[in-house]
Structures are given as structure tokens and as C-alpha cells.
Amino acid sequence: MVSASAMRVVQPTILSTFVGNRLLQSAQPLHQLFSYNPGSKHVSMQLSKRFSGLTNLLFNGRNADKVLNTKRKRLRPGKISPHRPVPDHIPKPPYVKSKKPPGIASGPEVHDEKGIECMRASGRLAAQVLEFAGTLVKPGIKTDEIDQAVHQMIIDNGAYPSPLGYGGFPKSVCTSVNECICHGIPDSRALEDGDIINIDVTVYLNGYHGDTSATFFCGDVDDEGRKLVQVTKECLDKAISICAPGVELKKIGKTIQEHADKYRYGVVRQFVGHGVGRVFHADPVVLHFRNNETGRMVVNQTFTIEPMLTLGSFNPVMWDDNWTVVTEDGSLSAQFEHTILITEDGAEILTRC
Numbered sequence: 554m555v556s557a558s559a560m561r562v563v564q565p566t567i568l569s570t571f572v573g574n575r576l577l578q579s580a581q582p583l584h585q586l587f588s589y590n591p592g593s594k595h596v597s598m599q600l601s602k603r604f605s606g607l608t609n610l611l612f613n614g615r616n617a618d619k620v621l622n623t624k625r626k627r628l629r630p631g632k633i634s635p636h637r638p639v640p641d642h643i644p645k646p647p648y649v650k651s652k653k654p655p656g657i658a659s660g661p662e663v664h665d666e667k668g669i670e671c672m673r674a675s676g677r678l679a680a681q682v683l684e685f686a687g688t689l690v691k692p693g694i695k696t697d698e699i700d701q702a703v704h705q706m707i708i709d710n711g712a713y714p715s716p717l718g719y720g721g722f723p724k725s726v727c728t729s730v731n732e733c734i735c736h737g738i739p740d741s742r743a744l745e746d747g748d749i750i751n752i753d754v755t756v757y758l759n760g761y762h763g764d765t766s767a768t769f770f771c772g773d774v775d776d777e778g779r780k781l782v783q784v785t786k787e788c789l790d791k792a793i794s795i796c797a798p799g800v801e802l803k804k805i806g807k808t809i810q811e812h813a814d815k816y817r818y819g820v821v822r823q824f825v826g827h828g829v830g831r832v833f834h835a836d837p838v839v840l841h842f843r844n845n846e847t848g849r850m851v852v853n854q855t856f857t858i859e860p861m862l863t864l865g866s867f868n869p870v871m872w873d874d875n876w877t878v879v880t881e882d883g884s885l886s887a888q889f890e891h892t893i894l895i896t897e898d899g900a901e902i903l904t905r906c
Contacts, residue, residue: 625747627883628733630872631740633723634697637704645713646757646833654720661837662830662855668761669894672830672855675712675756675763676892676903682706683754683765684906686726690769692746696728699752700739707756715755715762715833722876727753727766734861734869734886735824736876746772749782751888755833764829764857765904766890777864778885781818785862785887788812788841792858793893796900802848806840809860819867821886824878826857829892850895855903859890 639645648655664672686703704725707714714725722738729737729751730744737751744750753766768782788809795804805826813820826839837848841860865884871877880886894901 625731625883628730628742628877628879630874630877631696631742633738633740636723637701637717637725639708639713639717643708643711643713644757644760645718646715646762648720648833649713649718655832656834657827657838658832658835660835661851662828662832662835663851663853664830664855664894665853668830669853671759671761672763672892672894672903675758675761676765677763677906678707678710678712678758679754679756679763679765679892680904680906682756683752683767683904686752686754687767687769690744690750690752690771692748692772693743695741695743696730696737696739696750697724697741699728700724700726703752703754710756710758712756712758715757715764716753719833727751729753729886729888731885732880732883734821734863734878734880735888736878738874738876744771747774747778748772749774749778749885749887751886753888753890757833761831762829762833763904764833764890764892766859766888768887768889780816781862781864781885782887784813784816784818785860786889788860788862789858789889789891792841792860793891793900793902796850796858796893796895797898798850798852798895800850802837802839802850803844803846805858806842806844806846809841810843813860813862819863819865819884821861821863821867821869823869824859824861826859826890828854828856830855852895852897854895855892857890857892859888861886861888 682703685706686699689699689702704714716722717725724739727737728739729735730748748771749768751766751768755762755764791812792805792808795808810820820842822842828835828837839856839858863880863884863886866880866882868881869878870881892903894903
């Protein structure tokens with residue numbers, strides 16, 4: 554069993570929001586975007602000119618010096634169960650056969666009427682699966698048991714669990730507990746009273762992906778954890794509320810950052826929202842912090858917004874499993890995500906029951 558202190562960064566891939574948080578390949582080599590400091594075991598971002606003015610914001614550790622008053626134990630890797638099978642009759646996304654991460658597809662996901670209905674169906678199923686998964690959260694349940702239940706519900710509905718086999722991800726859902734920012738692999742660890750857990754669900758139904766996540770309370774969560782979760786949800790809601798045709802995408806990050814700043818929470822920079830639809834990840838890349846990126850929303854476009862907030866440091870550290878990403882100082886992290894459709898007069902949340 555690998556200890557949580559032995560960590561490294563995957564060099565061939567670019568960090569993004571995979572199943573809600575993902576590892577994606579990019580045409581730009583990872584070493585041009587990210588670097589790994591073995592001494593500090595951080596993921597660091599090397600910004601291009603189009604991220605002008607943001608360099609000092611990325612890893613300034615605004616709250617990193619905060620003393621964390623908690624008796625909570627740091628996460629450690631558990632045992633991962635064998636791969637769960639998917640019936641042959643269920644259509645699988647192309648990347649499952651290729652076993653290679655497809656990366657971010659060029660061009661936004663913009664749909665015709667039939668495509669919109671398919672997106673509504675996949676989004677609705679993802680939301681139902683997430684709601685069901687949330688009812689399972691209680692002290693003593695193993696995250697692998699949550700994965701098993703999610704896997705079964707998805708295939709029972711004739712859909713494929715999008716994370717399974719994406720770039721080698723071994724499970725059907727991401728379960729990110731406490732200080733885990735994203736990409737938590739379900740394993741033998743049992744949830745404990747006072748934990749928070751983000752469950753990130755994506756389903757592939759009739760050729761379209763629906764992607765959503767939420768953070769749930771396990772038992773008696775302290776006020777500090779509850780407040781972080783509440784504010785993270787508020788950040789997502791506020792960001793969705795400003796979405797409409799012609800709105801600049803950078804306003805999403807501005808809206809999220811302004812609300813998080815009120816509570817001095819960290820906003821994780823390295824993991825982003827993305828276009829979603831016929832492919833798992835497409836343009837645009839949706840940044841959750843203040844930025845100067847170009848691009849505007851268009852009618853019938855679908856993408857995710859999925860802010861990740863932290864109580865303390867927002868510097869991410871990766872485990873040796875090449876997926877699990879945790880906060881540097883062990884501070885709590887929370888996330889919420891929806892897939893939205895840009896409509897004539899605003900935005901429709903597709904991942905809602």
C-alpha cells in the first residue's frame with residue numbers, strides 16, 4: 554500500500570476536470586503547462602501569455618499558513634476492487650476501445666433539437682444516479698460500495714458509466730472525501746462520521762454524456778465543513794445565474810471568485826469545467842477563477858461548471874495512483890457541478906431530477 558506522502562505528477566496528461574474532474578490529453582505538452590517539484594510535491598502551472606495577470610494568483614497560498622484545528626486523519630489509499638463489467642449490448646464511448654484519453658475536442662458542443670433532447674435524457678439520468686448515490690452516504694459505507702451501486706444503476710438504465718476506462722480510470726464514479734479535491738478512486742475506505750464526500754457522476758446514454766457532482770455530509774459534520782459546502786454550492790448557483798447567449802465565459806470565473814473571496818476560501822485553479830455532449834470533454838475550457846480568457850456563450854451550447862473550493866491551501870498534490878488529488882495542507886475541499894444548456898433567454902440545468 555502506497556503512503557499518501559509518496560506522490561508524483563503524471564507527465565503525459567494535462568489536468569482538467571475529469572469525471573467532474575478529469576485527466577485530459579492536450580495538443581500542448583504537459584511540461585509546457587505544468588511542472589513537478591519533487592521537494593514540495595506540488596502540481597505547478599506554467600501560464601501562457603493569454604493568462605496575463607494571473608501568474609501571481611495561482612499558487613500564492615493565500616490561506617496556506619492557516620493553522621488547521623482538526624483531529625481528522627489524513628486520507629490514505631485503500632484497496633481497489635477488480636474492474637466491474639458492462640454488458641456487451643450497452644454502447645460504449647470510443648475511448649473505451651482505444652484505451653487512450655481522447656483529450657478536449659476542438660469546437661463547442663452545440664446541438665440541434667434531437668441532440669438537446671438526448672442531452673436532457675443523459676443529464677436527467679446522471680442527476681437521478683447522483684441523488685441515489687447521496688442516499689447511500691452514511692458512516693461505515695465503503696466508497697467502493699457506492700461505486701458498485703452507481704455502476705449497477707447506470708447499466709440497469711442502458712447507459713455506460715463514462716469514467717470507467719477513461720484514460721485508465723478504474724471505477725465508474727469519483728468519490729472525493731474530505732481533503733480530496735477530485736478524482737478520488739472508490740476503494741475499501743469506509744466513510745466516517747463527520748466526513749464530507751463529493752460524488753461525481755457521468756453517464757453515456759444514447760451517444761451523449763451527462764455530467765454532474767455534489768458534496769454530501771456523512772453524519773455529524775462540523776460547522777466549518779458545512780459552511781464550505783454551502784458556499785461552494787452558492788458559487789455554482791451564482792455562476793449559472795449569469796449564463797446566457799453572448800455572455801463572456803470569463804464572467805463565470807469572476808462570479809465564483811468574488812463569492813469565494815467573501816469567505817476567504819481558496820478556489821482551485823488547475824481543474825476546469827468543459828464542453829460536454831457527444832464527447833466527454835470539448836471546448837470551451839471553463840475557468841472558475843478571475844481570468845482574461847476570450848469566448849462567449851452561444852445558444853444550444855452545453856458545458857459544465859464545477860467549482861472546487863478549499864478551507865485552506867488550494868495547492869493540489871497528486872497521489873501515486875495518478876488520479877487522486879488532495880489539498881497540500883489537508884484542508885477540506887468541496888465541489889458541485891452541473892451540465893447546463895444555453896437557451897435563448899438564459900441557461901437550463903440539464904442535470905436536475
